[in-house]
Amino acid sequence: MKAAFFKEHGGAEKVLYDDYRDPVPGPDDVVVRVGACGLNHVDILLLDGRFPPPEGLPHVNGCEVTGTIETVGAAVRGLARGQRAIIFPGFACGRCEYCVRGERTVCVKYGYLGAHRDGGYAELVKAPAANILPLPDAISFEAGAALPMAMLTAWHALVAKAELRPGQTVLVQAAGSGVGSAAIQIARLVGARIITTVGSDDKTEFARSLGAERVVNYRTHDFVEAVRTWTNKRGVDVVVEHIGGETFEKSILALTRLGTLVTIGSHDTHWGRLDLRHVYSKNLRVVGTNLGSILELRTILDYVTEGRLKPVIDRAFPLENARAAVQYVLDRKNKGKVLLVP
Ligand SMILES: [Zn+2]
Structure with a gap:
């Protein structure tokens, strides 16, 4: 072959x-x-x-x-x-x-x-x-x-690990990536509200079309500041993080009390610093995840067949x-x- x-x-x-x-x-x-x-x-x-x-x-x-x-x-x-x-x-x-x-x-x-x-x-x-x-x-x-990696990983991260609920707020890193574009749709399907990041302004409309309410160009704007403004200083309930490095470090600062950061990749670097004061004083959860189950993939196929996930x-x-x-x-x-x- x-x-x-x-x-x-x-x-x-x-x-x-x-x-x-x-x-x-x-x-x-x-x-x-x-x-x-x-x-x-x-x-x-x-x-x-x-x-x-x-x-x-x-x-x-x-x-x-x-x-x-x-x-x-x-x-x-x-x-x-x-x-x-x-x-x-x-x-x-x-x-x-x-x-x-x-x-x-x-x-x-x-x-x-x-x-x-x-x-x-x-x-x-x-x-x-x-x-x-x-x-x-x-x-x-x-x-x-x-579907099998990006959509499944995003599904498991948001539904199984973060236990995302309707009305909660989510920061999805990198809307232009496979995982990012999947996570925005799944969060929307759950009934959550989404803020997301892009690396260039030409991806803004794309991110909105997937269901993001607020789109931040992380090269020209501070996404933590944008989250604070968008949530009236509260912070988001959930962050989907897959970049590592400074993005990981700052993502922790975007969480509200009792918030959850799900790390599902390290596309820029395997390392990330953590300000532990935020983790313990706000009772944050930092959760790792890796793929999902074959049953979840079957569920995703059903949603895609119905046109509810694209x-x-x-x-x-x-x-x-x-x-x-x-x-x-x-x-x-x-x-x-x-x-x-x-
Ligand atoms: Zn085994």
Whole structure:
């Protein structure tokens, strides 16, 4: 098959498009012919070596995949060649203490598609049959490929972790990102009010169209000041943070008493300072989260089918132009998801 892969770490120039070993399914696996694959910031970390692929190089990125089932392992029941599929990207052992508690995303052997195994920047990809959900006919491959990481992570962060309620206020960092554009919609669906940040004024209208009430350009305005003004000095109930560094540090200052910051990524830096006085004196919660459950992904598919959540797609690149697609994400040109289509 053809795939876009890398043999050494670096920037977009390290992404090669060439022949690559075909995936060989085990008895409990299926091979999916990729219809579309979403790009994520974790792809950049895998590529540049900040999060080197655990299985070593060469490596194929790509954790958000839709397509049609091509081959079914000998022990797989209930799935057949030709079915439309979406792959739930998280792998868990099902047996460790945390899996038994139902918290599979913190499995001691947790891994995910495109990181711990080759992913979907390819014509074919292998996944356990247990990770396959049917992709409803109403959802295109492209739309589906925008859901499994960004939409699912944002859903789990807001609904499960922050327990967001109608009428609460939320600060969503980076409306132009996949996670940001998803979080705004989900917060709106819950009935919350949203303030969000953008890095350029041309993304303001986009953020409003998703449901944000107030949009702040963080390059020209202080978002903490903007939150104070917007909430009459109260602060927001919830922050969705995925940038790290100064953004993380200042996000804590945007919270009201008893507020919750959910950290779901570290796109700029893995480090962030915390003014502990705010955390203890205001009884804040700082909560980490990582993906969500396959059941939550199924719920999201239902909402997307009904048109109540819309995957936000910036553009799709042909698979052979993966290098350009990666550069496009690195340049932060995107408003919503960037996809590869074989
Ligand atoms: Zn486990």
